[in-house]
Amino acid sequence: MKAADSNQALMAMQALVISADDYAQNAAIDAGILRLIALGKLSATSCLTLSPRWPQAAQQLAQYRSRADVGLHLDFTQYVQPLHMPLAQLIRSSLLRRLPASAVRNSILQQLQRFEDATGHAPDYIDGHQHVHQLPQIRTELVAILQQRYAKEHRPWLRLARPDWKDGVKAGVIRLLGAAALEQAAQQAGIACSQRLLGVYGFGQASSYLPRLQRALDQASDQKGTRGLTNGLVVLMCHPATSEQDDRNDSIQADRRQEYNDLLHYDLEAALASRQLRLLRGTDYFRV
DSSP, X not given: OOHHHHHHHHHHSEEEEEEEEEETSOHHHHHHHHHHHHTTOOSEEEEOTTSTTHHHHHHHHXXXXXXXXEEEEEOSSSSOSSSOOOHHHHHHHHHTTOSOHHHHHHHHHHHHHHHHHHHSSOOSEEXXXXXXXXXXXXXXXXXXXXXXXXXXXXXXXXOOOOOXXXXXXHHHHHHHTTHHHHHHHHHHHTOOBOOEEEOOOOSSOGGGHHHHHHHHXXXXXXXXXXXXXXXXXXXXXXXXXXXXXXXXXXXTHHHHHHHHHHHHHSOHHHHHHHTTEEEOOHHHHHHO
């Protein structure tokens, strides 16, 4: 096959990012994510820059810069910062437009600055811990800051939390909390966005992860899933961690370990090829 024909065939395949959340939360999560990146099974990870271990974790991640996008996992519920509260309270306050705008802005700026100080570069992309980045008020401040802080060619892309409706009640709730509004604001500001988010499920069902992973890959390859959307990037979200450390504060620890083990032993390359999927970094997708 000629090189031009090969490139055309590659471009015809559905682009997929596999993104691991919560980098820097603890050593087991970091170890799992780094191993999976090294094996070519992840193409992105988003980081909790308010974590006390972030500066150390950032150093460990630096060697994988060319192999995976490194993003900011915007946090308003995990670590103490200018605006911190339980998720339910954050959602309620944002929907009622009662969050202090200055506190929202300062928190986003703090997390971006900590990212840049530790890595020496802007985030490749931004998503949200518990998808908070697309909540009312937060999304407004986030888009404004990205537009002001970064030149257009260097702006991070945004991971929309837009799961498929058929993924259940949790997926529907996440989607309704602001995916469409964030996309509209981002488009007006010249900020690229992914289109679909796969991998949403109710935690506490660790043993069933492999079938869920396979189903998510089937969904990624299903062009009907993008009906009504612009042709775009699909992201499969995951939360892997090794079993090297017990973290009693981590309520989804068992799920993380199962996700890691299944991703580690699964023939992902064959699974992608059979579904006409190509794994890549979001920055490479949007750069074309």
